Every structure is written in C-alpha cells, then in structure tokens.
Amino acid sequence: MKRHARSDLMLNIALIILSVFTLLPLLMMFNISFKSMGQFYFNPLGVTAPFHWDNYVKAASVLWRPIISTAYVAALSIAGTLLIASLAAYSFARFRFPGSNLLFYLVIALLMIPGILLLVPRYVITAKLGLTQSFWGLIVPYIAGGSIFNTFVLKTFFASIPQDLLDAARMDGANELRIFWSIVLQLSKPILGTLSILQLLGVWNDFIWPFVVISDPTKRTLTVQLRFLQGLFGSEWGQIMAGYAVGSLPLILVFALFTRPFIEGITSGAIKA
C-alpha cells in the first residue's frame, strides 16, 4: 500500500505539471477577462482586484446574437440530420430491396472524400441555390454532411433491434412510420443523444463554411464573430478575453448538463473525424 501511495504521489505531481500547461491558456483567459485596460497594462499576468465584470457585459453585447444564431443553426441541423439519417438507416437496416447494398456503399464511400475537395464546388452550388447570406446555407449542407456518418452508426444500431418486437407491432396493425417513430426511435434515445452532441460540436466549432457562406456581420456565427473580436475591441484585452470566455460558456454548459453523452460524442468524434 505504501508503495502505491508513493507511486501515486509521483503520478499526481506529473499530472499537476502537465495540467498547468494544458490549462494555462484558459487560466490566462479568465484572469485577463476581469482586467480593466489600466490593470492589464500595469499587471497583465498577476491577478488584480477589483474584478471588472463590465468586460463581460461588453462582450455579451456583441456575442449574444451570434450565440443565438449558432444555437438556431445547430438545433435545426441536429434535428434534420437525425430525422433524415434515421429514416435512411431504418430502411437500410430493416428492408431487403433491390439495390440496397449498392446504395449503402454509395453512402459509405462519401466518408472517404476529403472535405477540402468539396469546399469550392459546394460553395458554388449553395450560391446558385440562393442560400448564401442565409442560415439555410449552413443548415442544409450540415444536414447532408452529418447524415452520412449518422446513417452508418444508426444502421448498425437499428439492425440490433429484435425483429420479433417489430413483428409484434406490425401484427397489432402499426404501419411502418408508426413502428419507426414509436418503437425504433424510442429505443434509440441514448445513441441519438450521442450523435446529437457530435453534430453539435461539429456545427458549433465550424469556422470555414460560415465564414465563406455568410459575410453579413449581423448573421455571423459564434466562431466567425470570435475571430473578429480583436477587430471590434482593439487592444482592450480584458474585453477580448471576456468575449472568448462568453463564447466558451454554452459548450461548457452542455458538457455540465450532459456529461455522459458528451464524452461519448467527443470520443466517437475522434474515431470519426
């Protein structure tokens, strides 16, 4: 036991050192976010009193709209992706029909296409459809992109639902849509939760697509607005850092509320991305 205590002590010391470096940018962010301009230039590294909560008010005033926009885009993308992908996955998992294998491989093959190849032509198509400068120009391509991996995952999951259960419902006179909605989707809530988080992270963190599709400053998403924060606040580093903190808050909140699906989401994200 004593040996365990000693080895644990060494490990904890190593972890403390590593975590200080890992968290340093964040600690710096919070520390500076409370500084007035004077406090920052006088003592940028140390903790200074009094705290300037004003910075947060200022930051929130330019970030609330992008946060709501991004949440709106994310919510519709998630709902759309889950609906469309689970319909498709149900079809692939539960029906044998001419061409089912071919069509499934056609979907899976898309996972192999690098995103960088599609950026330019996808932008041209989005522009031709008149979707630039509109949130739909984000939502619809996000649904298309997300549905590939979601279909792949959900197909495997739906295939594991016992056939007897579905047959029983069919016997009781439920139609396919009813079975899909009331049985299959109800049984899949945990995996749908994980996939939602994954999609949320993808949409929330995406920068390049909203950056090229929407140039209207009033319709900026969060990442794009964060990128322009330094231009808005100049050298008011306290306000800029408060802005970064405010921008981080929504995801931290989701993490706190849904820790388990969140962790499953990010790990499956690593395996996917």
Next chain:
Amino acid sequence: MGVATIAKPKTTLRERFSLFRQEIWRMRTAYLFLLPMFILLATFQYWPFILAIARSFYIWDGHALSKFIWFDNYVDILSDPIFWKSMRVVAISTVFNLTLPLAGPIISAELLFNLHNQRARYFWRVVMIIPSVVPGMVGTLLWGYIYNPQNGFLNLMLKSVGMQPQTWLADPKLALPSLLFVGFPWVGGTWMLVYLAGLLNISRDIVDASVVDGCSVWRRIWSIDLPLLLGQIKLSVILTCMGTLQGFVGTLVLTGGGPFYATIVPGIYLYNQAFGRSRLGYASAVGVIMSILILGLTIINNRYVKSSVEYDA
C-alpha cells in the same frame, strides 16, 4: 444438373423485368425512407464531387467564365513554387504531428491508468477533458494572444526575465515552429479518453500476472499496454495524416499562410486561389491533387494496418 435446369421454369427478360418492377413497387416504403437523404447527398455531396473533378480541367470563376483547358491547371500548380512551398510546410507539420502531439495523449492516459486512487483518476480525467470542451476557435485565438508581439503572454514572460521579445508569428523563421507548438503539451482532450478506455479494457488478470512475474511498469507499458493500444494508435496516425494534410483553419486564423508564405499549407493555397482570386477551376485541381494524396496515404496506412498483427485482450 441438366435436369434441374430444365425443371426450372424459364423466365423471359420481359418477365424478369416486370418481377423486378413489382419488387421495387412492393418495397416503395424503403425507397421513400431513403429519398430525403439522397436528395441532400446528391446536391451537397455527389454533385460537388463530380463538379470538383470536372471543373479542375477548366478556367472557371463560378459564373460565366468557363473554358476547357485540359491539364493546364495541374501543370500550373505543379510548376508553382508556392504550391511546393505549401507541400513542404504540410510535410514538416505532418511529421511533427506524428511525434509529440501523437504521443502526448498516450503519456497522459498511462499516467491516469497507473494511478491507484480511483477518485484521483476520475478528477484528472475531468481536468484533461476541459480543453476539448472549449471551442477550437477559442483555443486557436488564445494561442494567438500568447504569441502577440506587443502584449502577448510569451513576450511578457521573456521581458520579465530580461530577454529579448520576439515577433513569433510575424517572423519568417519562427512562424512555422510557433504554429507547430500550438497545443503544447498535447496531453489533454479526446484522444486521452480513447487511450484510457483502451487501457481500462485490458484484463486485470494480465496486469496482475505481469506484477507477479516481477515485470516493471516500464516493461509492462512497452510489452503489454502499447501492443494492445496498437489499433487506436494506428487510427490516430491515419487521422493525424488526413487532418494535417487538409487542415488549414488554425493557420488561416493565426498567420493566413504568411509571413512570406512561411506557413502556407495546401488548404490555404486552395482557399486563396478560390476565394481571393476567383480561380475556382484551379482551386478544384488543387483539391483533386490533395484528395489523391490523402487517398493514397489512407490506402498505404490501411494495408499496413491489415498486414500487421492485431492483439486482443
């Protein structure tokens, strides 16, 4: 054999076709369920894919200007020194990302795995996840502040110990090393969770047996843990290669590819051609070249993964 063939009722092509049509009609619900997704995929996946390849042979501005020029775009790209500069930068970045940034999460996962105190393990796990909860853009911008020449963290530190401040991302010599250093010490985040889960999957018996046999921790890590994590490590190698080859957002935000192309990567080269100069055909050709490279690398990686031994425990 011959008898069976005769006994089987012969169907004409017409009958077979009509049966096929009946089958399709009978399964119409299945097709209906697939329809919404395939409409979207056709518009935003298949069509862009075809367009990217087709338009790489054109001078194209996305609107009226469109002229077929065979392989001229490809010839121009491959004879552009800036493109080769971007390939050099991306090669250096890939090699670097396969070293410490790849090993970091394995190291932290091992540290957590070897903790005997379960509550400490849980605590550190949460601490190490925090970086992946913060939006990537915030992380990138915070590193931008660290490197800020006037009031950045790094220069403040250097000044406080009486050393000469640097211009980091604006210095052609320092820009690329500074960019590669972003994310130091690379121990937190998602991959640590993946490796930790892998380690926790190793049967307790094997670990205990190694202790009974007098095997040191280092020996166990080398001979048991790492071979059992091989699958995850190989996946990380593949994804690191693919991610670094096409990734450019962090670089775009921090340096824009400069100064003097010191940090340009193919993604930024493509982006500038497309959105800066409206050379969409040219940019598509860059995309095709990168895709071939990524695909080739994936195939090589996959072959390597299949041919080597996979352990299970």
